[in-house]
Amino acid sequence: MPDPVVLKSGAEPWGAKPRRALSRRNIVLYGTLLVAALYYLLPLYVMIVTSLKGMPEIRLGNIFSPPVEITFEPWAKAWATACTGLNCDGLSRGFWNSVRITVPSTLISILVASVNGYALANWRFKGAEVFFTILIVGAFIPYQVMIYPIVIVLREMGIYGTLTGLVIVHTIFGMPILTLLFRNYFASLPEELFKAARIDGAGFWQIYGRIMLPMSMPIFVVAMILQITGIWNDFLFGVVFTRPDTYPMTVQLNNIVNSVQGVKEYNVNMAATLLTGAVPLIVYFVSGRLFVRGIAAGAVKG
Amino acid sequence: MTGQPHAGRPSQLLRNLNAKIASIPMILTAVVIFLGGTIWTVVYSFTNSKLLPRAKFVGFDQYERLWAAPRWIVSIENLAIYGLFTLVFSLVIGFVLAALMDQKIRFENTFRTIFLYPFALSFIVTGLVWQWILNPEFGVQSVVRALGWESFAFDPLYNSKIVIYGVLIAGLWQGTGLVMCLLLAGLRGIDEDIWKAARVDGIPMWRTYLFIVIPMMRPVFITTLVIIASGIVKVYDLVVAQTSGGPGISSEVPAKYVYDYMFLAQNLGQGFAASTMMLVTVAIIIVPWAYLEFGGRKRA
Numbered sequence: 001m002p003d004p005v006v007l008k009s010g011a012e013p014w015g016a017k018p019r020r021a022l023s024r025r026n027i028v029l030y031g032t033l034l035v036a037a038l039y040y041l042l043p044l045y046v047m048i049v050t051s052l053k054g055m056p057e058i059r060l061g062n063i064f065s066p067p068v069e070i071t072f073e074p075w076a077k078a079w080a081t082a083c084t085g086l087n088c089d090g091l092s093r094g095f096w097n098s099v100r101i102t103v104p105s106t107l108i109s110i111l112v113a114s115v116n117g118y119a120l121a122n123w124r125f126k127g128a129e130v131f132f133t134i135l136i137v138g139a140f141i142p143y144q145v146m147i148y149p150i151v152i153v154l155r156e157m158g159i160y161g162t163l164t165g166l167v168i169v170h171t172i173f174g175m176p177i178l179t180l181l182f183r184n185y186f187a188s189l190p191e192e193l194f195k196a197a198r199i200d201g202a203g204f205w206q207i208y209g210r211i212m213l214p215m216s217m218p219i220f221v222v223a224m225i226l227q228i229t230g231i232w233n234d235f236l237f238g239v240v241f242t243r244p245d246t247y248p249m250t251v252q253l254n255n256i257v258n259s260v261q262g263v264k265e266y267n268v269n270m271a272a273t274l275l276t277g278a279v280p281l282i283v284y285f286v287s288g289r290l291f292v293r294g295i296a297a298g299a300v301k302g
Numbered sequence: 303m304t305g306q307p308h309a310g311r312p313s314q315l316l317r318n319l320n321a322k323i324a325s326i327p328m329i330l331t332a333v334v335i336f337l338g339g340t341i342w343t344v345v346y347s348f349t350n351s352k353l354l355p356r357a358k359f360v361g362f363d364q365y366e367r368l369w370a371a372p373r374w375i376v377s378i379e380n381l382a383i384y385g386l387f388t389l390v391f392s393l394v395i396g397f398v399l400a401a402l403m404d405q406k407i408r409f410e411n412t413f414r415t416i417f418l419y420p421f422a423l424s425f426i427v428t429g430l431v432w433q434w435i436l437n438p439e440f441g442v443q444s445v446v447r448a449l450g451w452e453s454f455a456f457d458p459l460y461n462s463k464i465v466i467y468g469v470l471i472a473g474l475w476q477g478t479g480l481v482m483c484l485l486l487a488g489l490r491g492i493d494e495d496i497w498k499a500a501r502v503d504g505i506p507m508w509r510t511y512l513f514i515v516i517p518m519m520r521p522v523f524i525t526t527l528v529i530i531a532s533g534i535v536k537v538y539d540l541v542v543a544q545t546s547g548g549p550g551i552s553s554e555v556p557a558k559y560v561y562d563y564m565f566l567a568q569n570l571g572q573g574f575a576a577s578t579m580m581l582v583t584v585a586i587i588i589v590p591w592a593y594l595e596f597g598g599r600k601r602a
Contacts, residue, residue, distance in 0.1 A: 033402055037416045043431040043475065044419070050434065062445040063435065116328040123321030131325070131332045138336030140532050140588050144560040144577040148346075148570065149339035152355070172331050179328060204320035233424030235539040240565065250426045254543050257430050266434060277427040284422035285415070292418070292483060 051075060051271035058266050074267035078275055082268055084255040087244075091272050094252030098232055098279075100163055101248050105170035106227040110220065113175050117182025118208050122194055132179070139176035147240055154241070166241045170231050178223055185219040186212060218290075225287050226294040229280040249276050340581065347574035355570055364575035374576065377554040380466045381583075384555070385534040387470050388477070392530055393523070395474070396481030401511060403482070404489045414486075418479035425476065429543025432472035433459060459545055462552035469544055469553055476540075477533065481526055488522030489515070524591065531587045535580060556580050 046063050051074050053067040061068075080090040087093065120128055150169060154160040159168075189212070197207045213220075238248040247255070253276045257269045284291050350360045368374050399417060403410060420428065435441045438457035446454040458468030492515055500510040516523070538557035545553040556576060564573035 029402060029405055029407065033399075033407070033413055036399060037413060040416050040420060040475065040479070043435060046435055047431055058440065062448055063437075063440050063442075064445060112327045115324045119321040119324045120328075123318055123324075125318045125321055125325075128321075128325060131329050134332040134337055135328060137588075137592075138332060138340075140584055141336060141340055142536055142557065142577065142580045142584060144557055144564075144573075145343050145581045146335055146339040147577075148355075148564055148574070149342045150335060153334075171327070172335055175328060175331050204324070229422055233426075235424065235426050235542070236561075240561075250424050250539075253430070254426050257433075258543070258546060266437075266440070269430065270434060273427050273430045277423045280422040280424070281419065284419055288411075288415070291422070292414070 047270045047274050047277075051078075051267055051274055053267055055265060055267060074265070074271040075275070077265075078256075078268045078272035082256050082272060083262070084244075084252055084259065091249060091252060091256065091275055093245075094247055094249035095275070097163075097242075097246050097252075098249040100246075101166055101170070101238075101242075102228060102231045104163075105167045105174075105231050106224060108167060109171040109174035109178060109227055110223050112171055113178030113223070114182045114213075114216075114220070115208065116175070116179045117184075118186050118212055119204075120179065120183045121186035122207070122212075123204060132183075135176045135179060143173065143236060147236075151240070161241065161243045161246075163242070163246060166237060166246075169237050169241050170227075170234070173237070174227055174230070177226070181219060181223055181226075182216075185216060189215060221287075222290055222294040225283055225291050228283055229291075232279050343574050344578050344581070347571065347578045349571055349574075351570040351574070353568045353570070360571075364571045365579075368572060368575045368579065373551045373554055374556075374559055376551050377556045377559050380553060380555055381534070381537070383466050384470055384473070384537065385531070387467075388473055388534055389527070389530055391470075391474055392478045392481045393526070395478045396526075397485050397516075399478070399482040400485040400489055403486055414483070417482050420476045421479045423476065425537075425539035426543040428472050428476045429469075429540045429545075432468070432475070433544045436468050436471075460549060462549045465545060465549065465553040469541055472544055473537070473540055477530070481530065484526045484529070485519070485522060488519045488526075491522070492518060524595070528587065528591050532584060535584050535587075556583075 049066050050058065050063060052070045052072070053061070054069065054071050054073070057068060078090060079092050079095075081088055082090045119125075120132055150172070151160060154165040154168070157165075159165040193211060193215075194207060197211055202210065232248075233250060234248065235250045235254070238251045242248065242251075253272050256272055287294075346355050346357075347364055348359050348361060349356055350358055350363065403413060407413070436443075436457070436459050438444065438460055443454060443456045446456070458464045458471075496514060496518070497510065500514060505514075536557060537555055538561065541547060541553055541555050541558055547554045547558055557580065560573050560577045560580065563569045563576060
């Protein structure tokens with residue numbers, strides 16, 4: 001480290017003595033953080049090294065040692081040929097199911113919730129707050145309480161077990177937090193914009209499409225991050241509201257790894273686990289600060 | 303408004319019509335699903351529905367059966383242990399990490415990325431990774447034994463007495479990053495002058511945290527507490543992935559009990575009763591909090 005700059009011309013050094021980089025405080029501080037970081041990184045590391053080893057190596061070595069011989073066979077197997085029950089076409093099926101579930105669910109839930117939030121923020125009508133309060137309180141009710149009535153409703157509509165049904169379920173349970181998110185965001189926009197547009201004769205949908213939507217891209221991105229990770233990681237709704245051939249990736253992953261038949265192939269299991277975690281992880285690492293904003297917004301519900 | 307008086311007052315219902323149309327999904331969700339669904343489940347928990355819901359009321363039979371079932375008792379005990387330890391540890395670990403992160407450190411973003419990434423992963427992924435790490439044949443136990451400590455025993459997933467702590471380790475790994483983030487945001491909200499004043503008065507740092515900063519962060523702590531608590535009651539996927547409720551029934555949780563009785567055992571009434579108990583648990587947590595948060599504000 002460079003020495004502190006020596007000040008000339010009468011000015012005395014002022015303030016606390018500059019801390020050295022290797023003070024005791026810094027060693028304790030960074031040491032603790034480093035140990036904690038290692039603990040958090042360990043499972044990711046174990047997943048990666050296990051998925052790159054062959055089974056003989058796993059049986060001999062320990063789970064923390066790096067692979068001696070790197071093989072991508074477990075990845076190929078997890079993706080294309082691992083078995084769940086009678087199907088042996090790997091996780092790829094679950095992956096595409098999850099894509100088919102996540103894309104429409106994310107778009108529809110955000111569209112519906114943003115319009116709701118917009119109506120609540122700018123076009124308040126009598127009773128709106130009552131429904132909104134029920135919605136927010138409802139966010140705390142355990143899903144298990146509401147699942148069966150939804151099964152009945154979807155069965156009556158003839159869409160129980162279909163992707164459409166699951167998309168509706170995701171839209172319903174995404175609504176409290178998303179509506180809150182959008183309502184608060186739209187309410188924070190300057191009201192003059194809204195008034196000016198009304199004076200110019202714009203109606204409900206026009207203001208939404210021409211003014212609110214283009215002005216709110218950041219919050220739409222936050223909502224997308226929230227929904228993509230949430231829906232991709234969902235297990236309960238997937239297992240309740242779909243059939244085996246439309247199971248999302250998480251359900252299929254669990255079936256592959258926790259199946260009781262056959263020899264356990266830990267490397268394939270870990271490759272499958274990583275594949276399932278890859279999508280939210282990529283979203284997380286790419287979005288960075290916006291993800292934090294998303295969960296902070298999600299956290300202040302209620 | 304200076305509308306034409308002879309046009310008559312427009313119907314109250316048609317005013318602001320577009321906003322009402324736009325709110326239909328919200329209204330339906332709130333009233334039909336959240337309110338209606340909850341009431342329906344509570345009502346049907348007093349029936350003896352088996353494969354299909356039947357409106358044949360049997361009073362508190364299902365609840366008596368529920369509280370007599372060993373599996374439910376184990377589930378509740380597990381939830382209590384898991385919940386208590388999760389609350390304490392995630393708050394303590396989360397706060398310590400947040401306080402360390404708040405020391406104007408370098409690489410703050412890197413550290414935060416590392417602490418928070420497990421939160422992006424699903425409980426299924428979390429459960430499966432920790433199932434592998436805690437595998438007694440290959441995981442931590444075998445590694446420590448290979449280092450020379452032959453009698454080392456740590457096999458929580460195969461030992462019914464401590465299995466719930468195995469789940470706890472995984473749950474903490476997944477969730478403490480979020481707590482850290484929330485509390486860090488709270489710490490950043492504390493005025494810098496408070497710190498300066500404390501320093502001028504010569505109060506050591508740990509006392510400043512304990513007696514000044516933490517009491518000032520009360521609202522943040524309460525919000526965090528409610529978030530952790532409502533997550534605890536819902537714990538389901540983690541157990542399914544990590545232990546499937548085993549060994550035996552020793553890591554069962556209420557949410558799994560509900561699912562199994564509704565969709566596997568085809569004993570709907572039991573499932574409804576159990577889910578109603580979950581609702582009661584949540585109400586015990588939420589109602590006092592909502593009262594403090596919102597009831598108090600109105601009066602003020």
